[in-house]
Amino acid sequence: MNVSEPISAARQRRSFLSPGAYVPLIPPVSALLLFFALPMGMMIGLSFETTLGGFGLSNYQDFFTDDLALDGLRRTLVMSGLVAISVTVMAYPIAYFLARSTTRWRVIVFALAIAPELAGVVLRTYGWLVILEKNGFINDTLISLGLIEEPLPLIGNMFGAVVGLTHVLLPFGILSLLTSIQGIDQNLEKSAQILGASRLSVLRHIVFPLSLPGIMSSFLIAFTLSASAYATPALLGGIKFKVLATMIYREVLVLVNWPAAAVMATVLLVIVIGIAFFSTRAENRIVNRLHVR
Amino acid sequence: MSRVILSSLYWAFFVLILLFIALPLLVVIAASVSPTVSVTFEFWTWTFEWFQRMWAPRWIDPFILSAKIAALVAIITGVLATLAAYAVAYRKVPGHTAIMSFLLSPLAVPQIVKGVAIVLFFSSAGLYHYLGFPGLVLGHVVLTMPFATRMIVTAIYNFDTNLDRAAQVLGASKWQRVYHVLLPLIKPGIFSGMTFAFILSFNDVPIALFLVRPGEITLPIKVINYFEFGLDPVLAAVNVASLLFLLAVIFLFEKIGGFTAQLHGGSK
Numbered sequence: 001m002n003v004s005e006p007i008s009a010a011r012q013r014r015s016f017l018s019p020g021a022y023v024p025l026i027p028p029v030s031a032l033l034l035f036f037a038l039p040m041g042m043m044i045g046l047s048f049e050t051t052l053g054g055f056g057l058s059n060y061q062d063f064f065t066d067d068l069a070l071d072g073l074r075r076t077l078v079m080s081g082l083v084a085i086s087v088t089v090m091a092y093p094i095a096y097f098l099a100r101s102t103t104r105w106r107v108i109v110f111a112l113a114i115a116p117e118l119a120g121v122v123l124r125t126y127g128w129l130v131i132l133e134k135n136g137f138i139n140d141t142l143i144s145l146g147l148i149e150e151p152l153p154l155i156g157n158m159f160g161a162v163v164g165l166t167h168v169l170l171p172f173g174i175l176s177l178l179t180s181i182q183g184i185d186q187n188l189e190k191s192a193q194i195l196g197a198s199r200l201s202v203l204r205h206i207v208f209p210l211s212l213p214g215i216m217s218s219f220l221i222a223f224t225l226s227a228s229a230y231a232t233p234a235l236l237g238g239i240k241f242k243v244l245a246t247m248i249y250r251e252v253l254v255l256v257n258w259p260a261a262a263v264m265a266t267v268l269l270v271i272v273i274g275i276a277f278f279s280t281r282a283e284n285r286i287v288n289r290l291h292v293r
Numbered sequence: 294m295s296r297v298i299l300s301s302l303y304w305a306f307f308v309l310i311l312l313f314i315a316l317p318l319l320v321v322i323a324a325s326v327s328p329t330v331s332v333t334f335e336f337w338t339w340t341f342e343w344f345q346r347m348w349a350p351r352w353i354d355p356f357i358l359s360a361k362i363a364a365l366v367a368i369i370t371g372v373l374a375t376l377a378a379y380a381v382a383y384r385k386v387p388g389h390t391a392i393m394s395f396l397l398s399p400l401a402v403p404q405i406v407k408g409v410a411i412v413l414f415f416s417s418a419g420l421y422h423y424l425g426f427p428g429l430v431l432g433h434v435v436l437t438m439p440f441a442t443r444m445i446v447t448a449i450y451n452f453d454t455n456l457d458r459a460a461q462v463l464g465a466s467k468w469q470r471v472y473h474v475l476l477p478l479i480k481p482g483i484f485s486g487m488t489f490a491f492i493l494s495f496n497d498v499p500i501a502l503f504l505v506r507p508g509e510i511t512l513p514i515k516v517i518n519y520f521e522f523g524l525d526p527v528l529a530a531v532n533v534a535s536l537l538f539l540l541a542v543i544f545l546f547e548k549i550g551g552f553t554a555q556l557h558g559g560s561k
Contacts, residue, residue, distance in 0.1 A: 127317025
């Protein structure tokens with residue numbers, strides 16, 4: 001073989017010649033085709049199957065005319081919106097600190113912010129149950145301080161689910177905001193400060209507008225992940241708190257109604273993919289506007 | 294003056310957020326060694342009773358099952374993702390961008406939807422008796438492979454191709470270059486992908502939810518099912534034990550794979 005030839009060109013030409021380069025792809029691609037693409041196709045296909053075995057929208061009609069199902073859908077969207085807001089509001093100060101601090105506190109805060117991700121959803125849910133339940137940590141403390149007489153209903157409702165999900169998704173928010181804030185040219189902040197801007201107005205007029213793409217990605221990642229979360233709403237929201245994910249579980253394992261489960265799963269899929277699609281478009285628009293000089 | 298108030302308010306909010314993050318974990322650790330069922334914060338009395346009570350088949354069996362699944366998933370995902378990343382990022386086969394988006398496509402699908410799809414596939418293909426261990430391994434491979442592929446592809450992109458070129462000039466064959474140059478240098482990436490796969494599989498709820506069967510229940514599902522009977526402190530002990538187990542696994546994988554060096558830019 002001619003050694004003086006540029007290797008990348010040689011490599012490219014060789015791979016054009018030999019279909020052997022595709023051989024390593026056979027196991028991973030066939031695993032995904034068989035156990036991901038095919039099941040997804042079957043599930044979406046089933047959602048369009050009518051009782052007579054034909055093809056139609058009757059399952060979707062059933063879903064969108066069922067008040068309970070629509071309630072669940074609405075509850076899913078409200079819960080995800082609240083979680084997305086609280087995650088982004090709480091993640092911002094942490095991410096800003098991590099992006100700009102140069103002290104050794106940075107490492108400590110970083111470990112504290114990200115390490116909980118290692119503990120599974122189940123461990124964190126258990127912690128919140130102990131804190132929020134009727135005889136839990138918060139109610140006990142408030143009663144012994146004489147601030148309340150009856151325990152507050154902190155779990156078994158929307159509040160419990162939102163608190164639990166905010167905790168689970170906070171690291172995602174912090175990481176997406178961190179990348180965005182780190183990308184902001186620090187000289188902009190410095191020059192504004194030299195020209196006499198207060199820290200607050202630097203934050204308001206420089207950091208905040210420039211971190212809008214990060215704010216949006218934090219909001220959307222928290223929204224989509226909470227829309228499809230199962231364990232936290234099931235355990236902290238309680239039995240009566242029905243969201244799409246817990247409804248899907250019930251249709252599959254309790255009611256064994258496959259078409260209904262397939263419809264709900266497809267609706268959830270469309271919501272999540274739709275949001276991802278529009279967010280990339282909107283993000284591009286924001287980024288373009290920011291870079292216009 | 295108002296600036297001082299504003300800035301102290303800001304830092305108070307900051308500390309509250311950190312407390313919010315740490316509190317549930319601290320509570321679980323406290324509950325696992327607390328003698329009473331409700332968490333009293335009396336640090337002078339503590340017990341290992343709950344950890345001893347954990348040592349029963351009810352908890353040990355799911356623990357071992359979850360660990361076996363996670364280990365097998367880490368290995369299978371490690372091999373498949375390395376093969377995929379090799380073809381896509383190193384050989385750059387024609388159409389590699391399209392293949393890469395296909396390999397990453399499961400990331401766009403909510404996990405509970407993947408779970409439903411897989412259990413639907415198993416039951417309508419008449420493979421219902423493969424639920425449990427084999428089904429869980431397959432489901433978790435689908436769950437973890439995109440993450441591992443992305444990590445290994447990044448490692449290959451960071452790989453210095455000049456080293457490859459040097460080996461070729463010195464007469465190394467294709468296999469020699471892969472085995473002695475590429476693989477050792479992307480080993481940290483492969484191991485971080487495998488570690489990630491292990492953690493994801495060990496903690497997974499939304500896929501295992503549909504794939505477990507009586508007698509073959511993973512630890513997180515077992516714990517969730519047990520929540521109905523109230524907050525038994527044994528659950529806190531189980532959770533703390535699994536967290537310690539994961540830390541030990543990460544430590545072990547790090548010893549073999551040395552992936553923290555990568556975080557400091559060591560592999561480049």
